Amino acid sequence: MKRRRLIAVLGWFVVVSLLIGGLLVSETPMKIADAEPQDYQDLRLFTEALTIIKNSYVEEVDTKDLIYGALKGMLRTLDPHSAFMPPDEYKEMQIDTRGEFGGLGIQIGIKKGMLTVIAPIEDTPAWKAGLKAGDKIIKVDGESTRDMTLFEAVKKMRGPRGTEVTITIMREGWKEPRDFTITRDIIKIKSVKYRVVDDGIGYVKINQFQERTASELENALKSLKEKEVDSLVLDLRNNPGGLLTSAVDVTEQFLPPDRLVVYIKGRTGDKTEYKTKGNRPYYDMPMIVLVNHGSASASEIVAGALKDWKRAVLLGVKTFGKGSVQSVIQLSGGSGLRLTTAKYYTPKGISIQNEGIEPDIVVKIKPQNGEAYPVIREKDLEHHLENEQKPEEENQQKKEEKEVAPIQVDEDNDVQLQRAIDLLKGWRVFRQTSQAGK
Numbered sequence: 145m146k147r148r149r150l151i152a153v154l155g156w157f158v159v160v161s162l163l164i165g166g167l168l169v170s171e172t173p174m175k176i177a178d179a180e181p182q183d184y185q186d187l188r189l190f191t192e193a194l195t196i197i198k199n200s201y202v203e204e205v206d207t208k209d210l211i212y213g214a215l216k217g218m219l220r221t222l223d224p225h226s227a228f229m230p231p232d233e234y235k236e237m238q239i240d241t242r243g244e245f246g247g248l249g250i251q252i253g254i255k256k257g258m259l260t261v262i263a264p265i266e267d268t269p270a271w272k273a274g275l276k277a278g279d280k281i282i283k284v285d286g287e288s289t290r291d292m293t294l295f296e297a298v299k300k301m302r303g304p305r306g307t308e309v310t311i312t313i314m315r316e317g318w319k320e321p322r323d324f325t326i327t328r329d330i331i332k333i334k335s336v337k338y339r340v341v342d343d344g345i346g347y348v349k350i351n352q353f354q355e356r357t358a359s360e361l362e363n364a365l366k367s368l369k370e371k372e373v374d375s376l377v378l379d380l381r382n383n384p385g386g387l388l389t390s391a392v393d394v395t396e397q398f399l400p401p402d403r404l405v406v407y408i409k410g411r412t413g414d415k416t417e418y419k420t421k422g423n424r425p426y427y428d429m430p431m432i433v434l435v436n437h438g439s440a441s442a443s444e445i446v447a448g449a450l451k452d453w454k455r456a457v458l459l460g461v462k463t464f465g466k467g468s469v470q471s472v473i474q475l476s477g478g479s480g481l482r483l484t485t486a487k488y489y490t491p492k493g494i495s496i497q498n499e500g501i502e503p504d505i506v507v508k509i510k511p512q513n514g515e516a517y518p519v520i521r522e523k524d525l526e527h528h529l530e531n532e533q534k535p536e537e538e539n540q541q542k543k544e545e546k547e548v549a550p551i552q553v554d555e556d557n558d559v560q561l562q563r564a565i566d567l568l569k570g571w572r573v574f575r576q577t578s579q580a581g582k
Contacts, residue, residue: 190214212479223484224525225470231478232299247302247331248309250275252294259289259297261313265331273326275313282321283312303328335386336360338368342565344572346373350394353386353442358393362424365397375430375568377561381460385441388469388488389418395449396420398427398456405449408469408486416486430571431456432564435503437519437549440464447501448490457567458503460560461547465522467497468529484529497531498523505567507560511550519547 194210215228229237249268250261261279264270281289284300301309307328314321335357341347346368350357368376385391388406395405401422408416433456435447444463450456469486489495500521522528555561 219481221527223468223527223529225468225482226484227482229480229482233295234478234480236299237472245302245331246305246328248326248328249331252281252297254294259292268331269326269329273324275324276315278316280314281311282314285310305330334360336364338364340368340371340373341377344372344374345377345565345568347377347379349379350383352383353390353394355387355390357390361394361397365427375572377432377434377564377568378456379434380439380443380447381434381436382438383443384438385443385466388442391442391445392418395446396422397424398431398450399453400426403453404491406445406488406490408488410486430568432567433458434560434564435460435463435501437461437464437521437547440466444496444501445488448494448496451501451504452491457505458501459505459507459564460503461506461508462502463496463500465496465498465500467495467531495531495533497529499531499534507563509550509553509559511548512557515551516548517551519549
């Protein structure tokens with residue numbers, strides 16, 4: 145029997161990385177449903193159309209291309225996160241699951257219609273070659289990037305270690321583009337970054353939930369503890385999600401054993417619970433979790449659990465609102481399906497689908513110099529699933545002001561982080577004052 149793999153992942157990306165893809169999975173048995181007699185009759189229509197196109201279209205067409213196109217269209221009618229993945233896309237997803245591949249080490253995105261370097265990753269080939277944030281990628285191996293999708297660009301720049309790729313860059317201040325020939329290397333992704341941001345206050349940023357995220361977090365927390373931090377800022381902003389079980393493993397480092405983190409329910413109504421196991425050290429220091437509109441899926445699982453158990457204070461703006469779970473199912477020929485098969489619920493039984501999670505303390509960051517992009521959440525996506533706890537009719541009565549978010553935020557202007565630090569300092573002073581008064 146084939147197996148399906150459960151993921152909790154955001155299906156909307158503003159930035160695509162040459163080292164991060166965001167699809168991380170865990171396996172669970174799959175039940176194969178029997179087709180109804182009517183299904184076979186309906187398939188006759190498909191085969192009739194396929195035969196007519198093959199025999200009568202003005203140019204010769206490949207049957208596989210037609211079938212792939214039909215499958216893509218079929219999945220697109222379901223919801224924003226279900227999709228058919230041809231072999232190359234399915235392979236990329238598997239690479240992203242491991243968090244290790246041959247490539248350059250840059251994050252790229254579309255900015256003002258141009259393929260643009262968002263940031264080179266330190267100590268990678270791109271970093272050593274001198275690529276900089278804001279560089280426009282004009283060509284890849286001589287091929288123009290005009291009308292090239294992010295996925296196509298990623299595919300062209302990834303490759304075996306030791307092989308070369310030439311990218312043509314235009315940088316502000318240059319009179320003409322320049323070629324950079326870069327040798328690919330193995331890029332190992334770190335999903336967790338950490339440091340001490342103030343006296344006794346640790347900062348941990350989780351970029352997304354990968355296979356090694358929980359162990360990376362464990363090492364980060366251990367290191368911060370050795371540096372005698374007594375409080376923590378956990379940053380989940382712009383984290384699109386990832387592995388469902390990774391979210392549980394991360395949460396159990398902040399909650400006692402046998403606490404419910406999340407449960408999921410499929411079409412049949414069967415409930416599967418995910419609880420903390422206590423396999424890792426449990427840290428109970430005061431903590432603030434930073435969230436924003438880009439905190440989605442697995443990020444919302446962690447944030448929702450910590451909020452429901454009153455373990456941390458959530459600070460920032462409302463999260464994305466993706467409360468569904470996808471199963472990745474391998475098909476013949478190396479292709480696969482990413483199919484929405486369940487919804488998930490916080491420990492208190494709350495569905496955040498289309499709603500997101502409201503932070504305990506709302507702190508907004510205003511764009512600097514007018515550089516901003518419109519905020520998009522789950523409820524803004526076509527064919528999004530409804531929230532059965534809050535019907536769509538009720539939501540339509542709410543007219544929310546269209547939000548914008550800054551394209552980039554440096555630490556000096558990061559008012560959310562600064563507010564979190566101030567609150568933790570205040571809590572420390574309050575605690576010391578209370579103890580002194582006893």
